[in-house]
Every structure is written in C-alpha cells, then in structure tokens.
Amino acid sequence: MKRKEFLRQLSLLTSGVAFGVQGVPVRTYAHNPFMLETAGTNGNILVLVQLQGGNDGLNTVVPYENSIYYQRRPTIAIPKAGVLPLTSQLGLNPAMSSFRELYDNAQLTIVENVGYQSPNRSHFRSTDIWLSGSDAETLEYDGWVGRYLAHKFPDYPVSLPEQPLAIQLGSVESMLLQSPVGSMATVFESPDTFYQLVQGNSAESASVPNTVAGEELKFLQQMAAQSIQYSDIIKKKADSGKNVVGYPNTSLGKQLAIVADLISGGLTTPVYLTTLSGFDTHANQVVASNVTTGQHANLLKTVADAVAVFTKDLKRQNLANRVTVMTFSEFGRRVNQNGTTGTDHGTAAPLFVVGNSVRGGIVGTPPDLNNLDSNGDLNFKNDFRQVYASVLRDHLGVDAINTKTILGRDFETLPIFRQNSALEVTEGIFALGQNTPNPFVNNTDIQFTLKQASNARLVVYDLAGREVLVLREGQFDVGNYNIHFSGTSLAAGHYLYSLQTDFGRQVRRMVKV
Amino acid sequence: MIAWNSDTARHLLARCLFGYTRSDLSKALSYASISDFVSKELLADIPQPAPVNSWVTETPIANNGAVNSLRYKELTTWWLNRMLTENTSMQEKMVLFWHNHFVSDRAKVSYPQHMYQQNALFRTHAFGDFRQFTKDVTINPAMLIYLDGQRSNKNAPNENYGRELMELFTLGIGNYTETDVKEAALALTGWSVNGLNTVFTKSNFADKNKTFLGKTGNFTYSDIVDIILTKDAAAEFICRKLYKEFVFYMPNEVFVRQMAGVFRSAHYSVRAVLQFLLTSDEFFKPEYRGSKIKSPTELVIGTLKFLGITKPDFEYLADTSAMLQQYLFSPPNVAGWPGQRNWISSNTYPARAGYSDSLVNGRKGNGQTLSFKVLPIDYARSYTSAEDAPLFVRDVIAQLLIIPPSAMKEKLLLDTLLDGTIAANWSTSTPMADARIQKLLKAVMRLPEFQLT
Numbered sequence: 001m002k003r004k005e006f007l008r009q010l011s012l013l014t015s016g017v018a019f020g021v022q023g024v025p026v027r028t029y030a031h032n033p034f035m036l037e038t039a040g041t042n043g044n045i046l047v048l049v050q051l052q053g054g055n056d057g058l059n060t061v062v063p064y065e066n067s068i069y070y071q072r073r074p075t076i077a078i079p080k081a082g083v084l085p086l087t088s089q090l091g092l093n094p095a096m097s098s099f100r101e102l103y104d105n106a107q108l109t110i111v112e113n114v115g116y117q118s119p120n121r122s123h124f125r126s127t128d129i130w131l132s133g134s135d136a137e138t139l140e141y142d143g144w145v146g147r148y149l150a151h152k153f154p155d156y157p158v159s160l161p162e163q164p165l166a167i168q169l170g171s172v173e174s175m176l177l178q179s180p181v182g183s184m185a186t187v188f189e190s191p192d193t194f195y196q197l198v199q200g201n202s203a204e205s206a207s208v209p210n211t212v213a214g215e216e217l218k219f220l221q222q223m224a225a226q227s228i229q230y231s232d233i234i235k236k237k238a239d240s241g242k243n244v245v246g247y248p249n250t251s252l253g254k255q256l257a258i259v260a261d262l263i264s265g266g267l268t269t270p271v272y273l274t275t276l277s278g279f280d281t282h283a284n285q286v287v288a289s290n291v292t293t294g295q296h297a298n299l300l301k302t303v304a305d306a307v308a309v310f311t312k313d314l315k316r317q318n319l320a321n322r323v324t325v326m327t328f329s330e331f332g333r334r335v336n337q338n339g340t341t342g343t344d345h346g347t348a349a350p351l352f353v354v355g356n357s358v359r360g361g362i363v364g365t366p367p368d369l370n371n372l373d374s375n376g377d378l379n380f381k382n383d384f385r386q387v388y389a390s391v392l393r394d395h396l397g398v399d400a401i402n403t404k405t406i407l408g409r410d411f412e413t414l415p416i417f418r419q420n421s422a423l424e425v426t427e428g429i430f431a432l433g434q435n436t437p438n439p440f441v442n443n444t445d446i447q448f449t450l451k452q453a454s455n456a457r458l459v460v461y462d463l464a465g466r467e468v469l470v471l472r473e474g475q476f477d478v479g480n481y482n483i484h485f486s487g488t489s490l491a492a493g494h495y496l497y498s499l500q501t502d503f504g505r506q507v508r509r510m511v512k513v
Numbered sequence: 514m515i516a517w518n519s520d521t522a523r524h525l526l527a528r529c530l531f532g533y534t535r536s537d538l539s540k541a542l543s544y545a546s547i548s549d550f551v552s553k554e555l556l557a558d559i560p561q562p563a564p565v566n567s568w569v570t571e572t573p574i575a576n577n578g579a580v581n582s583l584r585y586k587e588l589t590t591w592w593l594n595r596m597l598t599e600n601t602s603m604q605e606k607m608v609l610f611w612h613n614h615f616v617s618d619r620a621k622v623s624y625p626q627h628m629y630q631q632n633a634l635f636r637t638h639a640f641g642d643f644r645q646f647t648k649d650v651t652i653n654p655a656m657l658i659y660l661d662g663q664r665s666n667k668n669a670p671n672e673n674y675g676r677e678l679m680e681l682f683t684l685g686i687g688n689y690t691e692t693d694v695k696e697a698a699l700a701l702t703g704w705s706v707n708g709l710n711t712v713f714t715k716s717n718f719a720d721k722n723k724t725f726l727g728k729t730g731n732f733t734y735s736d737i738v739d740i741i742l743t744k745d746a747a748a749e750f751i752c753r754k755l756y757k758e759f760v761f762y763m764p765n766e767v768f769v770r771q772m773a774g775v776f777r778s779a780h781y782s783v784r785a786v787l788q789f790l791l792t793s794d795e796f797f798k799p800e801y802r803g804s805k806i807k808s809p810t811e812l813v814i815g816t817l818k819f820l821g822i823t824k825p826d827f828e829y830l831a832d833t834s835a836m837l838q839q840y841l842f843s844p845p846n847v848a849g850w851p852g853q854r855n856w857i858s859s860n861t862y863p864a865r866a867g868y869s870d871s872l873v874n875g876r877k878g879n880g881q882t883l884s885f886k887v888l889p890i891d892y893a894r895s896y897t898s899a900e901d902a903p904l905f906v907r908d909v910i911a912q913l914l915i916i917p918p919s920a921m922k923e924k925l926l927l928d929t930l931l932d933g934t935i936a937a938n939w940s941t942s943t944p945m946a947d948a949r950i951q952k953l954l955k956a957v958m959r960l961p962e963f964q965l966t
Contacts, residue, residue, distance in 0.1 A: 043821050052846075121691065122680050142523060171838050172845070173858045187858035196878075213804035213916055213965060219854060220806070220862070220961035227859035278847075282661045282673045339669015340661060345676070359756060375691050 014238065014240040036344040038396045042397035042481050047259055047272045048145075048176070049252065049303065053280030054123065056296060057332035057349025057378075058367065061110055064091050073337045076285055082292045085112075087368040095297040098308035099352070105313065108352060109416045111387055113364050115348030115380025116494025118121045119331065123345070131176040133385050144388055145271050146179035147406045148398065152270070152477070155398075157182055157222065164230045166271040167262070169255040174273055182222060185273070186230045188278045190258065191238035195231045234262065241265025245313045252276045256310040264317050270396065276302060279329060303327065307354055317357075320485045324355035324395050328384070335369060336376055347373070348380035351387065353473065357395065357445075357484045359418050376441055386412045397479035400488040423447040423480060428456070429503040439511035442488050446471070446497060449480045454502040458483060468495065487512050515797045517547050517935035524802050525791065527915065527966045528759050529555050529603040531596045532815020535723035535912070542600055554601040556640055556784050564593040565629060572708040573624040584625040589841050592632065593834075594640075596814045597825070607783070608632065609810065610758055613849040615650045616681060617659035619842040626709055628842050631655040641777075644753065647683065647738045652713075659846070662932040663705040667719035672700035677847050682742045685750040689726065700732040707713065720898045746752035748773035752786060759790060761801050762853040768795045784937040803915030803965045805852050809837035811966060816958065819913055820887045821895065829883060833868050837861050846882075857964070869958035874953045880930055888951035893941050902930055902939035906953065914962045922960065929956050 063082040083091030084100045086426050092099055102108040118136040120126045129136055133144035149165045162184040166177045177185035179386040188194035241264035247253040255274040276297055286294040307325050314320040332349025367378050385407050392398040394417035404410050423433040433447035447463040456476045471483050492513050498507040515521060522541045526533040544550035546867055565588050599605045612635055619628050638646040650656055657663040660674035675697035679689045703718030704711060723732050726740050741747055752772035756764045772786055779785035790796055813834050819823055823948055844850055868880045875886030898904040906927045930953040931939060
C-alpha cells in the first residue's frame with residue numbers, strides 16, 4: 001500500500017469541497033426506517049492488524065536459549081543479550097519494548113506456533129486461507145469475519161444497519177470482510193475526506209439487466225449506497241470522538257488513531273481491519289553489522305508502539321475493556337536464513353492478542369526446532385482457527401454452535417482470554433455467573449449468558465442497596481458475555497451485583513479485599 | 514460470422530484501448546472486417562517510441578533521490594501520454610498488461626533507468642514470443658533487483674524469483690512442488706546487476722545437476738523457462754489472464770483451453786493468440802459487453818478521449834490514477850493489481866466521481882484550477898443533435914455508457930439539462946447553456962454505469 005502517497009494525493013485532490021449534482025437525488029438514504037441497530041453484538045470490539053508479507057516469527061518471539069536457532073541463523077539471529085526475556089526460553093525482539101510493558105501487565109497474550117495443516121508458501125494463497133479460515137485445500141471466497149457479521153446481521157443487506165458492520169482502513173477491500181451476501185465493509189482512509197468524497201453521489205437501485213454486466217452494475221450500486229449510508233455517521237462519530245495521547249507518525253499509528261477516535265465517538269462497529277505491509281523480508285531483514293536493527297526491527301517497533309499507544313488511549317478514556325487487538329500474518333519464515341541476510345517463506349509463527357480481557361502470558365510451547373518438516377520449516381501446533389474460535393466465543397460472545405457454523409467445524413478454544421469456558425444456562429432463560437477471581441484486589445470478571453435476546457442491566461450495589469457502578473446496560477443478543485471490570489474506585493468490602501433482564505433478575509455477592 | 518458494426522466496434526475498442534474517440538470508431542468501421550482491423554490496426558507493428566529522455570542511459574548513482582523522483586514523474590506522465598495518443602494500436606494496453614504480469618515495483622528497484630528499461634522491454638515484446646520474453650524478463654535488471662535474483666548465489670540461493678516465476682508468471686499455483694522452487698532457485702543463480710547491465714558470474718552459478726519438474730540436468734535460467742513451457746498449464750495460465758483482461762474476470766475455462774491450444778501451436782506468439790481471441794465469437798458475446806469495471810488508467814485516459822480533451826495535465830492524471838489505486842510502476846505486490854471489483858471500495862468509488870467532476874469544473878477537488886477542462890458548448894456542438902435536447906441526451910449517453918440507463922434515469926438526466934425549461938426552448942445559445950451541459954456531463958459520469966466498459 002502506498003498509504004502516505006495516497007493521503008497526500010487525496011488531500012491534494014479532494015480536501016474542502018462538496019461535490020453536488022443538481023437533479024440527481026442526493027443522499028437518498030439519509031434516514032432509513034428499516035435500519036437495524038448494532039444490538040446484534042455484545043458491544044465488544046475486535047481490531048485486527050494484518051502484517052502483510054509473512055512475519056518472521058522466530059525473530060519476533062525469540063527462542064533465545066535454543067542453540068539450533070543460533071546455528072541456523074548465524075548472521076541474523078537476535079543475540080540472547082539483546083532479547084527482552086519473557087520466560088526462561090522465549091523473549092521479545094528488542095524493538096518491541098512497548099509490548100514488554102503490556103506483557104508485564106497481563107494485557108498481552110502470545111499464541112505460539114500458529115498455522116495449519118499442509119501449509120502453503122504462496123503469499124496470496126496463504127493470505128486467502130487465513131482470511132477465509134478454510135483448510136489449505138479448500139477454496140472459499142468469503143472471510144471468517146464476513147461470515148460472523150452475516151450471522152450477526154441476518155437482515156443485511158436488505159436493510160442496512162445504522163452503523164457500519166465493519167470498517168477497514170485502506171482503499172482496497174479485503175476478502176476478510178466478504179460474506180456470502182456480499183461485502184460487509186466500509187473502506188476509507190480518513191473520515192473527513194471520505195465524507196467529502198461521497199457528497200453528491202446518488203444511490204439508486206433501479207432494475208439492472210439480467211446479465212453478467214448487470215451483476216457488476218448491481219455491485220457498483222451497492223457500493224454507492226453503502227458509501228452514502230455511512231459517510232455521515234462516521235464523520236459525526238469521528239468529530240465527537242478523540243485521541244487523548246499522541247500516536248507514532250507511522251502508517252499503523254495513523255490507522256489505529258482513527259479507530260480509537262471512532263470508538264471514543266461511540267461508533268458501535270464490532271470489527272476493524274488495519275494493515276501494515278513490508279514483512280516479506282527475503283533480503284536485508286537485519287542490518288548485518290547490527291542485527292537488532294533493520295527493516296524487520298522497524299516493522300516490529302511500528303506494530304508494538306502503535307498498539308501500545310492505542311491501548312493507552314482507550315484505557316485513559318475508559319474504553320479498554322471492550323476492545324481486543326489481534327495481529328496475524330500469512331505465514332512465518334524459514335528457520336534457516338538465506339544468503340541475503342533475510343529469510344524465505346515459511347510456516348507457523350506466533351501472533352499477539354492484546355487487551356484488558358486477555359489472560360496474558362504465552363499460550364503454547366517454544367517452537368520445536370528439532371522437528372522440522374521436509375522443507376526445513378516449523379510444524380504448527382495451534383490451528384489459526386482455534387484462535388478465531390477463541391475470539392468469537394470468548395470475546396465476541398458467539399455460542400458454540402454458531403462458532404462452528406462460521407468456521408466450518410469445531411475448533412477447541414485456547415486459553416487466550418481470561419475466562420475461557422462459557423457459562424451455561426442450566427435453568428430458565430439466562431444465567432449470571434460468580435465473579436472470578438473472588439475475592440478480588442482490583443480486577444475481576446463477571447459472566448452472564450442469555451438464551452434469548454433481551455434488555456440487560458448489570459449493576460454493582462453496596463450492601464445498603466445503593467447503585468455503585470453500572471457495568472452494562474442495553475439490548476443484548478443471545479450469547480455468553482464476559483464483563484471485565486476494574487474496581488479500583490471501590491472501597492474494600494462486600495458488594496452485590498445484579499443482572500436485570502426481560503426474564504427476571506439474579507443477584508450475586510462479591511468481596512473486594 | 515460476427516457482424517462488424519458500431520456495437521461490436523465499440524466493444525472491441527473499449528476493451529483493447531484506454532477508451533476511444535469518435536474518430537477512432539469511424540476509423541475502425543472503415544475496415545471491411547473485424548479481422549482486418551485487428552491485424553492492421555490493433556496488433557500492427559508500430560515503431561518503438563524515442564526514449565523518455567537521455568537520462569535513461571545514465572549509469573545509476575546512489576543517493577540521487579530527488580532527481581529519481583522527478584524522473585519517475587517524467588516517466589509516468591510520458592507513459593500516460595502514450596496511452597492517450599496511441600490511436601488504434603493496442604501496444605500500450607499490452608505494455609500495461611505485462612507490467613501487471615511481470616511485476617516490478619519502483620519502491621524496491623529505485624532507479625528510474627531500470628524501470629524504463631523494463632517498460633521498453635515490455636513494449637518490444639508486447640505482441641511477441643512469450644518464451645524469449647520470459648527469458649529476457651528473468652535476467653532483466655529491474656526484475657533481478659525486485660525479486661532478489663541479483664542477491665542469489667550457489668551457496669545461498671534466494672527462492673523469491675524462482676517461486677514467483679512459476680506461481681505468478683507462468684504456471685500458476687499447484688503445478689510445481691516446493692522442491693521445484695528450490696531447484697529453480699539454484700538454476701537461476703549467477704546473475705547480477707552492474708549499472709544498467711545484467712552480468713553473469715560463473716563462479717556464483719550453481720554449476721551442477723538440478724532436478725526440476727521431473728527433468729534432471731545442469732540447467733540454466735533459459736532451460737528452466739523451456740522446461741516450464743513444456744507444461745500445458747503455462748499456456749493456459751497466460752491465456753486465462755488475457756481472457757480476464759479482455760473478456761470477463763470469470764474465465765470460461767473451455768474457451769481458455771482453446772486459446773491455449775492456439776498459443777502453443779503458434780509457438781507462444783502473443784500476437785497470434787490475441788488475433789484469435791479478438792476475432793472470436795466468445796469475445797463478442799453480447800452478455801460480456803459493459804461487464805468490465807474500468808481500471809483507473811482506463812477511466813482517467815478514457816474519459817479524456819470521450820470528452821475530446823487532448824492537452825491535459827499529465828501529473829494530475831498520474832496523481833489521480835495513483836489515488837484510485839493504480840500507481841504506475843508500483844503495483845500493490847508481486848501479483849499485480851487484481852482488477853475488476855477490487856478497484857472499487859466505498860473509498861475509491863466516490864473518488865472516481867470526483868475525477869470526472871474535475872474535468873468538467875476545471876478544478877481539482879480542493880479548488881485548485883486545472884490547466885484544462887471540457888469546453889461545454891464546443892463539446893455539445895460536436896454532436897449533430899446538439900440543439901435537440903432529448904436526442905442530445907440520448908447521444909451523450911450512447912457515447913459514454915455501454916449499458917443504457919433506465920428510462921427513469923434518462924428522464925432525470927434530461928431534466929438536469931433543461932433545468933426547469935421545456936425541451937422546445939433548449940438551445941446551446943441560451944444563457945447558462947454551458948452550466949447546464951456541465952451538470953449533465955457530471956451527472957452522466959456519476960452514474961454507476963459509467964464505471965463499466
């Protein structure tokens with residue numbers, strides 16, 4: 001992506017003008033009586049960071065006690081002395097010092113050895129596999145997030161939800177957000193220019209010829225309608241939202257600043273996709289004279305710094321509990337370095353999940369360099385769809401049956417999020433779980449599960465019956481919800497918490513020490 | 514036998530050129546048959562143009578960033594100018610096709626001399642022998658830089674080029690193994706770039722037997738290409754790509770295999786397979802007409818041709834094309850621009866309308882004046898129907914859109930032109946006629962139909 005260039009040109013070409021064409025209906029969708037609320041989600045948000053090109057996992061989370069690692073990579077391995085140790089075996093690339101802090105606060109979970117059976121080493125095919133969530137041998141044309149959204153918004157696109165279903169920062173729409181019913185994404189580079197650009201476009205769905213050309217025309221009409229539909233609300237939310245910390249002046253920094261701004265403005269869109277390219281480090285991955293610097297180090301620093309600032313921004317605005325960031329890349333790189341201080345395409349690699357609701361720590365074992373495949377690549381241990389299943393179930397509140405439908409079959413979840421086993425309803429329509437941990441010092445989690453959609457209000461009371469905190473309030477879909485809350489403002493002592501639903505109320509007790 | 518008339522001629526021109534003028538259309542129809550026009554105009558050998566500038570032969574020097582960036586600008590505008598003035602040759606369309614096939618990126622290649630050299634190579638081979646072409650590309654300096662061939666040697670072969678040669682340039686995924694990638698990488702060693710030249714250094718070459726696609730020998734890069742071209746998959750892969758560019762993005766596999774048969778029996782002559790494709794029943798099937806979403810260059814250049822603009826600001830065109838995600842000399846990755854629906858997002862769709870507006874307004878979106886624009890009255894009077902409002906609207910639609918808009922839309926467009934008066938009162942001499950023509954043109958080009966060709 002030529003993002004910087006694009007932004008420069010976009011501002012050159014478009015800033016400060018509203019296009020208008022008289023005689024052609026403008027903004028016909030300004031208000032749509034059939035709008036859906038984004039109530040179909042649990043209010044949690046997933047921000048994906050795609051690392052394009054194949055991130056070198058071994059130099060990202062370094063097995064710094066493994067002599068094979070140093071033998072196979074004589075001039076590009078990160079020396080033990082430079083590594084930021086996390087465990088007795090694994091440490092972060094020194095460029096990722098801002099991730100170190102998140103790790104220490106248990107806001108960062110690393111999932112090791114993520115990949116899939118029969119790995120494909122083509123960028124394009126492997127990217128498609130990751131985006132679609134398919135097996136290596138299966139061709140699919142929509143993305144796992146697109147299918148999630150289609151499940152959450154079954155009336156789309158007959159009626160368009162009031163807020164975008166998914167936002168992608170960029171210009172070329174990703175397969176990730178394609179669903180069997182079409183595109184689920186609103187794609188833009190910046191809310192302001194997006195708003196200015198769509199002014200004057202007409203959305204009109206007159207009948208189209210029943211030919212292949214007609215299909216293309218229908219597609220264009222849908223894009224026109226979508227851009228008109230959402231430019232308004234995106235601009236409004238961006239104007240009322242804010243960033244309270246400064247972001248690094250990098251492509252990813254700018255993208256995440258926009259995401260935080262929109263979340264802060266109250267946009268309820270459940271999924272965002274951001275991207276950073278340049279990870280195809282065949283040559284000059286490191287500077288030969290100083291292996292902790294170079295292309296790859298710059299990229300890792302860009303990721304860690306941008307995500308850390310994003311987390312801080314949300315935390316300061318009290319928005320952090322609902323948001324999880326996940327990185328992914330189409331493959332890791334070969335264990336052996338090549339002859340050009342770089343690495344060729346490989347297979348499994350670690351990925352990062354960041355947020356207040358993750359458990360922290362490392363899921364999985366250090367990469368096994370004794371047991372490579374016939375190409376000299378790592379064998380995967382955790383299927384990438386186990387990560388997706390965990391995100392769907394434990395973060396987005398999708399139940400087991402629908403998760404299976406979205407991913408094509410059952411995948412075991414991984415202990416990425418703090419409470420990973422969903423609370424089951426044993427009697428009636430809903431259940432409220434005991435908080436964990438209990439007693440708690442500052443932070444604790446409360447789960448509840450709904451078998452039917454309902455209004456729900458989750459409130460903390462003191463023993464005198466006074467409301468102390470409202471944790472959640474609104475319309476909730478069927479699902480399991482894990483509510484993390486920080487009780488730092490509460491005095492030590494006994495409290496009650498209650499869940500009021502359309503089907504009744506349950507109350508439990510908890511203790512802060 | 515396909516009828517040769519204005520419908521079929523427009524379809525052929527729309528797909529083979531970057532838009533066309535009304536005189537291109539008359540010229541096409543002056544030929545007795547499709548096959549005549551294709552062989553004598555579209556696929557005719559035309560002289561190679563003079564280089565963009567004398568710097569193309571300068572030995573590259575390091576740390577010359579500012580100069581390089583000016584030269585890239587010059588190179589890009591030079592190419593866009595060629596697209597605008599190509600007349601009825603499809604040479605530039607094929608140069609862009611090959612740029613999008615044998616991808617290199619200025620960001621990594623860095624020296625404009627090398628990208629020019631490669632662009633000139635694409636022009637030389639635009640309709641040529643695909644076998645020799647692939648061999649030449651393999652050791653082309655820009656390619657050796659872009660896919661790391663120059664860094665590969667017998668002791669530490671780099672797999673980058675070997676893999677993409679098969680996956681993206683010739684066979685397609687699934688037609689080779691990981692071992693083939695490694696063995697090809699060995700055979701491709703020994704080549705590097707010195708200044709503007711390709712150099713072979715025998716001591717860096719893996720001078721030993723390789724087993725590649727089932728054959729064993731001390732293969733060189735040239736053998737690798739020859740062995741690849743013994744596989745049927747290669748011709749099918751290229752023909753599928755040509756089909757997707759010129760016919761429809763979802764290929765008819767039966768027809769692709771026919772094309773591949775023609776391509777192989779013509780010893781991989783690109784001209785022969787294009788002549789076959791562009792005169793085939795398949796190409797002219799009515800259902801495919803208007804089914805291609807214009808690429809940014811097709812939109813940017815084609816709109817100028819439709820509007821009769823001959824002296825545009827080429828830097829503005831280059832910036833617009835890049836903003837619409839076709840940044841010439843810099844495809845998004847080694848697979849090139851995927852095209853069709855990938856051009857369109859909620860971001861680029863409205864930006865396309867911003868471009869067509871700007872040609873009418875004579876202003877960029879930010880209010881900056883452009884050095885050129887449509888002259889509305891002159892434009893209208895270039896139609897014999899200019900003084901008859903309903904007929905004029907119909908003629909403009911017929912020229913600008915392949916899929917006719919609904920009657921409701923046509924009425925809306927006529928209302929836009931009339932702006933409250935009745936058709937009988939319309940004349941290009943009435944006050945404000947220029948503003949109304951401008952509104953009409955903007956409205957037509959904002960229709961989704963305008964994005965199709």
